[in-house]
Amino acid sequence: MSAAYQQISASKSYSSWANDSVFQFARPNSTSAHNRSARWIAPSAAIIPNFHLPMRSFEVKNRTSTDDIKSLRLITAIKTPYLPDGRFDLEAYDDLVNMQIEGGADGVIVGGTTGEGQLMSWDEHIMLIGHTINCFGTSIKVIGNTGSNSTREAVHATEQGFAVGMHAALHINPYYGKTSLEGMVAHFQCVLPMGPTIIYNVPSRTGQDILPRVIHSIADSTNFAGIKECVGHDRVKEYTKNGVTVWSGNDDECHDSRWDHGATGVISVTSNLVPGLMRELLLKGKNPSLNKKLLPLMNWLFCEPNPIGLNTALAQLGVIRPIFRLPYVPLPLAKRVEFVNIVKEIGRENFIGEKDVQVLEDDDFVLVGRY
Numbered sequence: 001m002s003a004a005y006q007q008i009s010a011s012k013s014y015s016s017w018a019n020d021s022v023f024q025f026a027r028p029n030s031t032s033a034h035n036r037s038a039r040w041i042a043p044s045a046a047i048i049p050n051f052h053l054p055m056r057s058f059e060v061k062n063r064t065s066t067d068d069i070k071s072l073r074l075i076t077a078i079k080t081p082y083l084p085d086g087r088f089d090l091e092a093y094d095d096l097v098n099m100q101i102e103g104g105a106d107g108v109i110v111g112g113t114t115g116e117g118q119l120m121s122w123d124e125h126i127m128l129i130g131h132t133i134n135c136f137g138t139s140i141k142v143i144g145n146t147g148s149n150s151t152r153e154a155v156h157a158t159e160q161g162f163a164v165g166m167h168a169a170l171h172i173n174p175y176y177g178k179t180s181l182e183g184m185v186a187h188f189q190c191v192l193p194m195g196p197t198i199i200y201n202v203p204s205r206t207g208q209d210i211l212p213r214v215i216h217s218i219a220d221s222t223n224f225a226g227i228k229e230c231v232g233h234d235r236v237k238e239y240t241k242n243g244v245t246v247w248s249g250n251d252d253e254c255h256d257s258r259w260d261h262g263a264t265g266v267i268s269v270t271s272n273l274v275p276g277l278m279r280e281l282l283l284k285g286k287n288p289s290l291n292k293k294l295l296p297l298m299n300w301l302f303c304e305p306n307p308i309g310l311n312t313a314l315a316q317l318g319v320i321r322p323i324f325r326l327p328y329v330p331l332p333l334a335k336r337v338e339f340v341n342i343v344k345e346i347g348r349e350n351f352i353g354e355k356d357v358q359v360l361e362d363d364d365f366v367l368v369g370r371y
Contacts, residue, residue, distance in 0.1 A: 055159040055163065055194075056159070056162060056193070056194050056195065057162075057163070063167075064141060064167040064168065064196060065196070066196040066222060066223055066224070066225050068141070068167075068196075069107075069141065069143075069167065069168045069196045069198070069225040069226075070225050070226055070245045070264065071106075071264075072106040072107045072141060072247075072264070072265060073106055073264065073265035073266075073279070073282050073283055074104065074105050074106050074107075074265055074266065074268065074271055074275070074278055074279050074282055074283075075105065075106060075107040075108065075109060075141075075143065075247060075265065075266070075267045075268065076100050076105045076107070076108050076109070076267075076268055076271040076272055076275065077108075077109040077112045077113070077114035077115060077267055077268065077269055077272070078093075078096060078097060078100065078108040078109060078110060078112075078114070078115055078272065079096060079114060079115060079272055079307065079310055079311065079314055079320070080093060080111070080115045080116050080120075080128065081093055081096065081314070081320035081321065081323070082320075082321065082323040082324075082325060082368065082371070083321070083323070084321070084323060084366055084368075085368070085371070086323070086325055086368035086370065086371025087371065088124065088128065089320065089321060089323075090131065092319065092320045092321065093128075093131075094135060095319065096272070096314075096319065096320070096352075097132065097135070097136050097140070098136075099275065099319075099352040099353075100140065100271070100272075100275050101136065101139050101140050102275075103271070103274075103275025103276045103278075103279065103352070104275060104276060104279035105140060105271060105275050105278075105279070106140070106141060106265075107140060107141035107142070107143055107167075108132065108136075108140055108141070108142060108143065109143050109144075109145055109170055109267060110128055110129050110132050110142060110143065110144050110145065110166070111125045111128055111129065111144060111145045111146075112145040112170060113145075113202075113205065113306060113307065114269050114272070114306055114307045114310060115128075115145070115307075116307060116325060116328075117145045119325045119371075122153070122156075122157055122160075125144075125145075125146075125157065126144075126157065126160045126161060126164060129142065129144040129146075129161050129164055129166050130164035130165065133164060133165040133166055133167070134164075134165070137165060137167070141167045141168065142165075142166050142167050142168075143166065143167060143168045143169065143170050143198065144158075144161040144166040144168075144169055144170065145169075145170045145172075146158040146160075146161045146166075146169045146170070146171070146191075147169075147170060147171040147172040147200065148172075148174075149172075149174040149175045149176055149177055150174075151174070151186075151187050151190050151191075154171065154187070154190070154191050155190050155191055158171075158191045158194050158195075159194060162194050162195045166195075167196065168195065168196035168197060168198060168225060169191065169194070169195060169196070169197050169198070170197075170198050170200055170228070171188060171191055171197055171198070171199055171200065172199075172200045172202070172205075172206060173187070173188075173199075173200075173201070173206055173208060173210050173214075174187055174206075175205065175206035175207060175208070176206075176207070178206075178207060178208045181211060181213065181214050184210060184214050185214055185217045185218060188214075188218050189218060189221075192218060192221045192223045192224060193221075193223065194223070195223055196223050196225045197221075197223050197224060197225055198225050198226055198227065198228055198247070198267075199215065199218075199224075199226075199227045199228070200227070200228045200249070201227060201228065201229050201230055201231060201249070202228075202230040202249060203230070203231065204230070209231065210227075212235070212238060212239065215227055215239070215244060216242070216244075219244060225245060226244060226245030226246055226247065226264065227239065227244065227245070227246055227247070228246075228247045228248075228249045228267045229246050229247070229248065229249055229263075230248075230249035230250055232250075232253065233253065233256060233257055233260070233261050236248065236257045236261045236262065236263050237261040237262065240261060240262030240263065241262070245264050246262070246263045246264060247263060247264055247265050247266055247267045248263050248265070248266045248267075249266075249267055251266065251268050251269055251270045251298045251301070251302075252295060252298045252299065252302075254266035254268065254281070254282065255281050255282075255286075255287070255288070255290075255291040256291075258281075258282055259285075259286045265282050266278070266282060269301055269302075269306055269307070269310055270294065270297060270298050270301060272310055272314065272352075273297070273301075273310070273313055273314070273317070273351050273352060274294070274297070274346070274350050274351055274352075275352070276350065277290065277294060277346075277350050278294075281294065293346060294346070296342055296345070297342050297346060300335070300338060300339060300342055301313070303331070303335065304331060307328065308328050308329070308330070308331060309331060309335075311324060311328060311330065312330045312331040312335070312336060312339070313339055315330070315360060315364075315365070316336060316339055316340070316357050316358055316359065316360055317343075317351060317352065317353045317355065317357055318353055318355030318356075318357075318358065319352055319353040319355075321366075322360060322364050322365045322366065323365070323366045323367075323368060324365060324366070324367050324368065325368050325371055326367055326368060326369045329365075329367060330360075330362075330365045333359070333361075333362065336359045336360060337359055339357070340357050340358070340359055343357045344357075
């Protein structure tokens with residue numbers, strides 16, 4: 001009997017479970033037939049035979065090994081720009097990706113929090129991943145954010161992402177409807193077989209920390225590339241001393257994480273604006289003066305939840321239309337004036353685009369609620 005037939009046959013045997021002793025109520029013995037306090041014995045978790053095979057391909061064109069992903073230093077969480085009706089502005093998007101390539105970024109995260117994957121349908125999401133790999137996959141690594149708080153959705157989106165050619169997947173732990181640490185492990189184990197994977201730990205957004213014992217439980221997977229870690233230097237150091245690849249998830253900490261605590265690099269928001277300077281910060285040796293120079297920009301970008309600051313800044317630089325998908329709205333006028341001064345201080349030549357930075361008036365921005 002083939003293994004596949006055995007798996008399917010096993011799945012059909014569920015009706016026999018009802019007769020299994022572990023699913024029965026404890027029956028009173030003959031001396032206590034009228035005892036109404038019969039106790040139910042909790043069974044061990046039933047293991048359903050897994051015949052859901054990964055939908056994957058082993059064709060080598062455009063494929064990237066896990067070690068290739070581990071070597072990436074600067075990964076930009078790329079912004080998704082919009083047309084006036086809220087659809088993707090692919091021309092502006094292509095320009096943004098080209099400027100990342102020219103600025104020295106090693107990879108891009110497509111449809112992450114910065115790219116507003118949370119505001120996309122899955123059709124939009126997978127289309128954008130496919131577009132990016134099709135147009136730029138030979139010049140930069142494309143990492144698709146196919147994570148979800150639903151394991152079913154995460155599995156399906158990751159299958160589709162790798163089917164359209166993404167080099168790696170980014171996965172967050174289930175948020176809002178949180179699970180146990182054991183549940184996290186099971187969730188990640190469902191998506192790891194499909195291809196190189198970066199785990200993303202950002203408790204400020206998910207409400208739950210991915211503890212090191214979760215990561216160590218999945219670290220032996222050949223597809224585990226590493227973790228984007230937002231908890232801080234101590235956590236970064238704990239991982240790196242145990243051989244786990246780490247990208248800092250905090251721009252304002254990435255310099256010290258890289259040079260003092262062993263991080264491989266950063267998955268960055270700031271590099272959307274100054275990819276060349278961020279590459280220098282991560283590849284040219286310790287540079288506290290450059291780090292200090294960039295800190296006001298980093299702090300400005302995160303004065304409100306990301307990606308509000310970045311969306312505002314890119315519009316002020318004239319590289320995207322000033323269009324926001326709600327619920328995001330631009331930073332107030334005073335902050336926009338502050339950004340103009342920050343650009344002048346760092347040097348306009350260090351930022352992407354060629355237009356002069358502008359303050360923009362409130363009426364210049366378009367807010368789209370239906371898209």
